[in-house]
Amino acid sequence: MGLEIHDIAHSFGDRTALDGVSFDIAPGVITGLLGPNGAGKTTLLRIMLGVLSPDRGQVRYNGRPVGEQDRRQWGYMPQERGLYPGMPAGDQVTHFGRLHGLSRRDATSKAHALLAELGLEDRWNDCTDKLSGGMQQRLQLATSLVHDPSVIVLDEPFAGLDPLAVESLSETLRLRARGGRTVLFSSHQLDLVQDLCEDIAMVDHGRTVLLGSVATLRASSGRRQLRVHVKAPNREWLLGYPDVTVVSDEADDLRLALPPGIDPLDVLDAARAAGEVVDFGLDLPTLSQLFLSAADRTLDPAGVR
Amino acid sequence: MRGWWRGTTLVAERGLVENVRSRSFKVITGLLLLLSIAAVAIPQILGAQGTTYTLATIGKAPAGLVATLDAAGRPAGFTVTYVSRLDEAAVRKAVRDGDATAGLAGGTLYTSAKSAGTFPVVIAQAMVSLETTRRLTEAGLSPQQVASIQSIRPPKQVIAGPVDNVGRVGVGVGVGIVLYVALVLAGTAIATTVAMEKSTRISEVLLAILRPSQVLVGTVMAVGIVTLVQLLVLATPVAVALRVTDKIGVPAVAAGDLGLAVAWFVLGFALYAFLFAAAAALVNKITEVNSAILPVTLILVASYIVALAVVAPDPSGAWSVAVSMFPLSAPLVMPVRWASGQVPVYQLVLAMALTAATAVLLVSVASSIYRRALLITGHRVRLREMIPKRGSR
Numbered sequence: 001m002g003l004e005i006h007d008i009a010h011s012f013g014d015r016t017a018l019d020g021v022s023f024d025i026a027p028g029v030i031t032g033l034l035g036p037n038g039a040g041k042t043t044l045l046r047i048m049l050g051v052l053s054p055d056r057g058q059v060r061y062n063g064r065p066v067g068e069q070d071r072r073q074w075g076y077m078p079q080e081r082g083l084y085p086g087m088p089a090g091d092q093v094t095h096f097g098r099l100h101g102l103s104r105r106d107a108t109s110k111a112h113a114l115l116a117e118l119g120l121e122d123r124w125n126d127c128t129d130k131l132s133g134g135m136q137q138r139l140q141l142a143t144s145l146v147h148d149p150s151v152i153v154l155d156e157p158f159a160g161l162d163p164l165a166v167e168s169l170s171e172t173l174r175l176r177a178r179g180g181r182t183v184l185f186s187s188h189q190l191d192l193v194q195d196l197c198e199d200i201a202m203v204d205h206g207r208t209v210l211l212g213s214v215a216t217l218r219a220s221s222g223r224r225q226l227r228v229h230v231k232a233p234n235r236e237w238l239l240g241y242p243d244v245t246v247v248s249d250e251a252d253d254l255r256l257a258l259p260p261g262i263d264p265l266d267v268l269d270a271a272r273a274a275g276e277v278v279d280f281g282l283d284l285p286t287l288s289q290l291f292l293s294a295a296d297r298t299l300d301p302a303g304v305r
Numbered sequence: 306m307r308g309w310w311r312g313t314t315l316v317a318e319r320g321l322v323e324n325v326r327s328r329s330f331k332v333i334t335g336l337l338l339l340l341s342i343a344a345v346a347i348p349q350i351l352g353a354q355g356t357t358y359t360l361a362t363i364g365k366a367p368a369g370l371v372a373t374l375d376a377a378g379r380p381a382g383f384t385v386t387y388v389s390r391l392d393e394a395a396v397r398k399a400v401r402d403g404d405a406t407a408g409l410a411g412g413t414l415y416t417s418a419k420s421a422g423t424f425p426v427v428i429a430q431a432m433v434s435l436e437t438t439r440r441l442t443e444a445g446l447s448p449q450q451v452a453s454i455q456s457i458r459p460p461k462q463v464i465a466g467p468v469d470n471v472g473r474v475g476v477g478v479g480v481g482i483v484l485y486v487a488l489v490l491a492g493t494a495i496a497t498t499v500a501m502e503k504s505t506r507i508s509e510v511l512l513a514i515l516r517p518s519q520v521l522v523g524t525v526m527a528v529g530i531v532t533l534v535q536l537l538v539l540a541t542p543v544a545v546a547l548r549v550t551d552k553i554g555v556p557a558v559a560a561g562d563l564g565l566a567v568a569w570f571v572l573g574f575a576l577y578a579f580l581f582a583a584a585a586a587l588v589n590k591i592t593e594v595n596s597a598i599l600p601v602t603l604i605l606v607a608s609y610i611v612a613l614a615v616v617a618p619d620p621s622g623a624w625s626v627a628v629s630m631f632p633l634s635a636p637l638v639m640p641v642r643w644a645s646g647q648v649p650v651y652q653l654v655l656a657m658a659l660t661a662a663t664a665v666l667l668v669s670v671a672s673s674i675y676r677r678a679l680l681i682t683g684h685r686v687r688l689r690e691m692i693p694k695r696g697s698r
Contacts, residue, residue: 051512078509083507087323
């Protein structure tokens with residue numbers, strides 16, 4: 001169940017933006033649609049929302065092709081801010097609530113609640129163009145969440161936000177996901193959103209290059225590094241692990257690359273047997289490192305278009 | 306369909322509220338109201354004085370003449386004052402010096418060369434009429450017979466010109482000017498709204514919720530209602546005054562023309578509004594709006610010039626008939642032509658039907674341009690990009 005992207009393709013004239021992208025988006029978790037600029041993320045989101053029609057493929061929701069009625073229940077926040085400059089903040093949120101099918105009274109009360117949640121309750125009567133950039137960003141979020149959408153789609157919601165705003169937006173999204181909503185957002189700042197998304201779909205050149213849960217992907221990648229500070233006279237205890245390579249070997253910091261299949265705990269045990277372990281840590285690859293290695297794979301000669 | 310209307314009216318409602326709240330709406334509507342009231346009130350104030358003629362006579366003017374002249378003055382809108390002089394020379398001097406419009410002494414009617422108008426004719430007629438009555442009575446006719454002879458009227462005089470009523474043509478030209486200004490202002494307002502929504506990317510949010518036709522029709526409705534309200538503000542006092550009094554210098558037949566003008570505005574607006582909206586969807590920045598809508602504005606300007614320069618002087622010429630039927634020019638040309646009073650009703654109905662049909666056609670074309678153009682950002686969209694290439698959608 002949830003949202004399925006099935007074999008979506010789209011081109012603008014001769015330029016292929018999406019070339020058969022497929023992945024599922026589960027409810028209750030935050031899914032990140034990640035990739036560099038120009039990867040096709042915005043095009044895919046626009047197709048999901050029905051703003052663009054795909055050349056091929058289908059978006060399915062709860063097992064059937066998504067329709068206009070489904071989409072009216074969704075919330076969409078586009079990459080560039082779309083707010084009426086001369087409209088009071090509260091009216092703006094109420095208006096979008098009504099466009100999504102709420103009655104005027106429902107829309108007004110939900111707008112009040114949402115602006116309070118986002119810290120804008122005292123700005124109800126302020127014109128949008130009088131608000132600061134950060135406030136406008138939160139107002140934009142409010143217009144896409146006012147009808148309590150079952151599916152929330154955000155295009156680059158973190159672009160241009162300060163760390164505080166990133167944290168508060170993340171919290172708002174986590175809250176919605178925990179409430180069982182389907183949350184999908186796109187970002188090109190892979191490491192910024194690393195801690196937020198639970199599932200990811202990475203796209204590059206209109207194709208998916210990496211799919212799955214972030215934790216699994218990072219843990220199962222061949223790029224884990226064990227950092228250990230061990231008071232041992234020499235490195236002979238490492239001889240039992242021929243596949244483990246030494247990345248760097250400073251006096252107090254030994255950095256080891258662990259290939260898949262090697263349990264970091266076994267290596268740590270060997271180190272403890274050799275001497276006192278003062279400090280240790282397991283470094284998983286960042287999302288951008290994962291992306292780079294995944295994107296490299298698609299750039300083999302056969303894959304180059 | 307119910308869902309379609311709900312979304313459309315929400316878009317229209319928002320546009321209306323924003324428009325009515327704006328300062329420019331209040332200022333323009335206030336000015337229009339003042340203008341309309343002035344158009345009604347100023348002729349009333351001037352008309353209250355009316356035209357006054359002065360008649361000089363030797364001694365007091367005869368009661369019969371005074372009664373006849375007053376009776377003639379009431380429907381024609383003039384009043385007569387009387388001055389008395391001692392002798393014929395004094396009467397003549399009074400007229401010459403401008404103290405009197407005309408002077409009556411013995412068998413002579415003195416008039417000045419200027420500013421007497423039809424007054425001397427009226428006096429002469431009154432004198433002949435009085436004398437005829439006296440002689441007929443003397444000849445032994447009964448008062449009824451005299452009255453019957455007096456009721457003889459000359460044949461009705463009709464000027465065989467290209468128009469039936471010059472005053473009404475003036476109204477027609479006025480209607481043409483107002484329609485032109487209203488269409489240009491409304492079109493610019495629509496174009497600005499569309500370009501603003503595109504440049505602020507509101508349209509992308511809207512298109513995720515609504516269909517392009519809903520956004521388009523809603524936006525057009527809001528501006529249309531506002532402009533219609535302003536036109537009614539301008540026309541209502543004039544139309545009401547026409548019903549109540551005939552003293553505002555506008556022929557009574559023009560009341561119907563004003564009603565027709567409102568109908569033509571609705572048609573012309575429906576036709577042009579979607580052209581303006583589609584043209585504005587091509588912009589990238591809001592500052593490009595004027596150059597983007599230039600082609601549409603040019604069609605309007607051309608229709609307007611044709612209406613004033615070709616149609617008003619010769620409303621029944623072949624060219625005039627042709628441009629009053631052509632849908633793009635009909636909304637501006639037909640009201641001007643109609644005021645000549647020489648347009649067959651079938652031509653009016655046909656022109657309206659053609660305009661309405663073209664407007665319906667344009668809604669779908671404009672919706673399609675609007676939808677495609679809204680998502681192309683970063684550069685000014687060329688019309689060529691709007692035509693789908695074969696093999697791709």
